[in-house]
Amino acid sequence: LICVLAYITGSEVLWRQVRAPIFYLAAPYLFIILSGFAVLFVLQRIGRDGRIALLYAAVMLPAMAVTIGTTGAGAREIIAFALSGPLALAAFVMFTSQVRIDPWMYRRVLWVTLISAVGPLTIAVADVRSELAFAGKINFSGQSNFVTSGGFGPVQVSSALSLGIMAAIFLIITEREKATKILASVLSIILGVQVLLTFSRGGSFAVGIAIAAFALAQARNRRVRNGIFAIAAVSFALAYFVVFPWLENFTGGAFEARFSNTESSRTDLAANDTEIFANNFVFGVGPGMTKYQRLGYEVCQIRSDQCVDEASSHTEFTRMLGEHGIPGIIAIVLLMMLAFSAAKRAGPGRAFAIAWIAWAVAQMFYANLRIVAVPFAFGLAFLTLSKDPISAARSDPERSEPDELDQAEDSNNPAEDRVLAGMPSSRSRSLKLPRGRTTSNMTEDAAAQEVRPEEVGPEAVKPEEVEPEEVEPQPTESGHISERSEQATGTPPPYTGGPQTNPFA
Template sequence: MVAKKKNKKVNNQLLAIIFHIGLGFLADVYRPIVMFYVPVVVIYFVVRLIRKKDKEKEVLFAAAYITGAEVFFRMTKALVFYETGKYLVILFLLFGMFYRGFKRKAYPYAIYILLLIPGIFVAMQTLGYDENFRTTIMFNLSGPLSLAFAGIFCYGRKLDFKSFLKILDALIYPLISMTIYVFLYGSGQVDKLAITAASNPSLSGGYGPNQVSTMLGLGVFILYARFLIPYKNKLIHFIMMFFLVAMAYRALLTFSRGGVFVAILMAGIFTIIIYSTTGIKSKAKVTLKLLGTLGVTFGIWFFTLIQTGGMLGNRYENKDSLGREKEDITTGRLDLLLAEYDAFLDSPIFGIGIGKVKSYHEEILGTSLPTHNEISRMFSEHGVFGFLALIILLFAPVISKFQGRKNVFFFPLLLFWLLTVSHSSMRIAAPGFIYGLSLLGLIYNNGKKENTISRKQALPQR
């Protein structure tokens, strides 16, 4: 009976992988099919949430899937509204709170939401309550709100380790579709498309390289973690490791460095945590895997470097397509940061108002670029209230950790949030949702909360 259940789970996972590989191919052949797929996904998860008893796991599973699918849905023009991904994540989390409530200890995130309100009133005075006001507010608040609700739902909540890994798998499945789609988009033309050392939409599925790089980088980290904590089924493990290499390769080809650097730092921290908390035998296994990873990484790098005619090297060495050194390694982000600092000095108490930083850039720099840094945006648009909100976001998870909450993924996931919002703001749902996952406490033995999983148990068990 137990063997049948295990086989069923393996078969379901294989079917999920095969389905998402097929979805990637179908999206390339007939892109509008993804638009029809989106409502099917929403209905599927709503039905699961209603029917399944384990609401907590189902809510996180649904939110994780949407988080992983958001950029894929955007690049295939499948979403009616640009921020639909964040709205759905918020909706599923609210669904979970309706059924399971939330911990009283999560009150800091309710305060965080309240601290965002003054910025709305300031914006009302400058933008006027019309369509422009509504779209501007929702565009700029959807990210912080998705983070806040993820924090409220996850703070103080416990989840068994196996279920947590399944939630990470849910995030990976749509990334498999996106990887296939990106491979097929302009396939066989890498050398022709890699003609500059700038971020390359043509090699990013025709979409924003920054967002694609961020999500592929997150996928690389999750699958690297599963390389160290392997899937029990060898076929599934082999397929997932293939996509680990594929995602790493395509992340490099976006020519967007942010997602790649963040993935490397996350993997480094996770390796240190696993290595420092396991026994001698496990350390030996991790060492061998690490050596293999380094070999494959260098292989991917040099292959991509040759394929792009050296352009990739120029990008990471901060050179232009002719090999000349660029003055600004931040690609203009430093100028935006300084302008936002000036905005904070102009209005340090209430800030300049939500959505105003873009017009402030135009006034100061002569270009109406949106912010790339959520931290500086909070200061400039929300003033001292933004500062207090950031204090909550930084210290609430740290306090939770010091209170004994166990989560082997805590530091890399929190780092993903901090670094991603620093180079890409909160344009996608991933930083907020991943922040929420870092707040979970991991338990062992099929949800028996009296046995909290230790980091030493995590590696051998999988």
């Protein structure tokens, strides 16, 4: 189920890029439905963190009455747009906080997350090639670019691609095979270049913050720390000497001007949210209503052209203040409690949990919960890993997933069978083959050395490992005890030969 939700994470932006015939909020609705179904019918319980997440969602519901009273029939779409993200986050946390997975399954989730980000990347690259083919160049300015974002919102595309970068970096650290490491490295570079080309700074900044948090969490592990520093050094050198000069030339000098500019309109929007909270501190102005505070909802309905430049809140924390009032403060506290709880309970995967939380919180400061990538990353921090993926990648490099033989051996208890307890296991009875060889290409001599289960007899078992069975002597028809019965019971048969002599005399 987590892999399905990971696929939906990248598909959401892809659907919006290509104008797919799927309703706009399909992804958060699917998160809520599938996670809720798993909690109610599969897990059939709600843990402590799940109850906190449920309370986080519940405290934001009273403000809906304000939106309904202001907009009437148009409230459904406005409320859904504002609260679908928080509700998806709460539902997903209720599910993942009760899930325990192995490192191999965790890597599979990362691969699905990375592959799902390739979809939006492909659309963005196709639009860039199309624009260059017809116009000969792309016009870059001091604002985010829709062409390099695949014709959709650069903020959301940048967030989706940066989530793929996070998955790629973690795969580089946890994967065992060199081929998969190389593939993840190549995809991370391509995704990183496209994130920078969107001119939306939030995606690249969020990745930097998350990786820094991951490095700090792994500071005590010298091997991991050195590996992270090596990756960071190579990435910095590649970016400084290759990527940045190419981007500067490709954008006509706009790249440096864009990323060196520290001004952002989000500070003005956040200040506006706090002012709205000061004037409406009880229940706020209602979900999705900060956009209509300057001109009013009625004016925007009549003269929509006058409200084109009116922007809604882009910072989730100030949005909760302005739109929910005092319950919004409670929601912020509960969200922070969930974040600290995820880092505390993570166990072997604590560094990964901290990185996911850092990425999600950074996105909340920049892009609200407009796409399900943010709830997905926040929920991944609550997964309980059975073992640290980094140490698991080095402990047994030849095997990554449990096979059927392991499951069969685990299901049998040799102590319950006295004969099986004294016999070698099925793994020890089979011939150990080199990698890449099968029994079909074995030589006759090697095949002859294989010990088959049917060939295992009393000689293959040590005498002390098998207890002799007690067999009662069976009398014959004449009433005498047979010679075979006496041998079975351990009593020597009567002597029928010549005179007995003592060999030690």
